Amino acid sequence: QKEVEQDPGPLSVPEGAIVSLNCTYSNSAFQYFMWYRQYSRKGPELLMYTYSSGNKEDGRFTAQVDKSSKYISLFIRDSQPSDSATYLCAMVSNDYKLSFGAGTTVTVRA
Amino acid sequence: DGGITQSPKYLFRKEGQNVTLSCEQNLNHDAMYWYRQDPGQGLRLIYYSQIVNDFQKGDIAEGYSVSREKKESFPLTVTSAQKNPTAFYLCASSETPQKLFFGSGTQLSVL
Numbered sequence: 384q385k386e387v388e389q390d391p392g393p394l395s396v397p398e399g400a401i402v403s404l405n406c407t408y409s410n411s412a413f414q415y416f417m418w419y420r421q422y423s424r425k426g427p428e429l430l431m432y433t434y435s436s437g438n439k440e441d442g443r444f445t446a447q448v449d450k451s452s453k454y455i456s457l458f459i460r461d462s463q464p465s466d467s468a469t470y471l472c473a474m475v476s477n478d479y480k481l482s483f484g485a486g487t488t489v490t491v492r493a
Numbered sequence: 494d495g496g497i498t499q500s501p502k503y504l505f506r507k508e509g510q511n512v513t514l515s516c517e518q519n520l521n522h523d524a525m526y527w528y529r530q531d532p533g534q535g536l537r538l539i540y541y542s543q544i545v546n547d548f549q550k551g552d553i554a555e556g557y558s559v560s561r562e563k564k565e566s567f568p569l570t571v572t573s574a575q576k577n578p579t580a581f582y583l584c585a586s587s588e589t590p591q592k593l594f595f596g597s598g599t600q601l602s603v604l
Contacts, residue, residue, distance in 0.1 A: 391533055415591045426497075426583055426595030427536075471535060475590045485535035 386410050389472055389484030397492050402459035406472035406484045409453065413482075415475040416448050418457045420468045421486065427471055431457070462491045495520045499584050499596035505604050506571065506578055514569045514599045516584035525567040526593065529553060530581040539582075542567055571601060579603050 389406045396402055404418075415434055419427035433439045436450045447456040455474075459466055472484040497518045506512045518525065524543050528536040538551030542561040556575025561567055567586075571578045579602050585593040 389535070417591060419593075424581070424598065424600070426499075426585075426597050427593075428595070429592055432591050473593075479590045481538075481590045481593075483536040485533060 413474040497596035522586035
């Protein structure tokens with residue numbers, strides 16, 4: 384079993400819809416939770432990161448962490464075609480080990 | 494502009510050949526990483542280095558080698574021992590593991 388599980392999709396939504404992405408994990412030592420966005424054949428870029436449980440909002444993006452359920456989510460409001468990309472979750476444990484999910488491919492249809 | 498530069502963008506390897514992927518950063522980061530990305534498998538760590546002249550194996554180091562002679566540079570050699578090298582290779586650097594900065598990647602294919 385992988386430490387971090389992420390549904391690869393693909394996920395297709397109409398422009399303006401809310402995109403909901405999530406990851407589950409098994410290692411209770413994970414303390415930092417990140418979301419990266421990767422456009423096709425480019426390097427990932429960090430979107431958001433949160434420490435421990437709770438919510439964090441940045442513009443149209445909201446990240447949620449529920450450590451009791453070992454579940455993290457990313458919501459994209461008012462989605463745009465430019466949001467079409469692969470979204471990777473990532474987690475860092477308290478001994479600084481970094482683990483990535485497999486990534487979810489999202490297409491926002493104009 | 495600060496960032497990470499990977500070269501070449503595309504690389505082709507012949508049977509039995511070693512090839513080297515370049516990674517240079519001017520972000521003054523101590524830590525550098527090499528990841529391999531295959532479709533549907535996310536990022537898998539090949540090697541990482543937290544300081545000059547020191548590096549550690551990641552999850553899939555077999556068939557790869559690295560060096561870290563300068564803070565700015567972390568080249569990756571794909572040796573002939575790596576029997577399935579076709580993949581997208583990503584280099585990254587960071588001050589902390591929570592914030593990795595990635596290069597634009599190198600696509601390696603076998604002729």
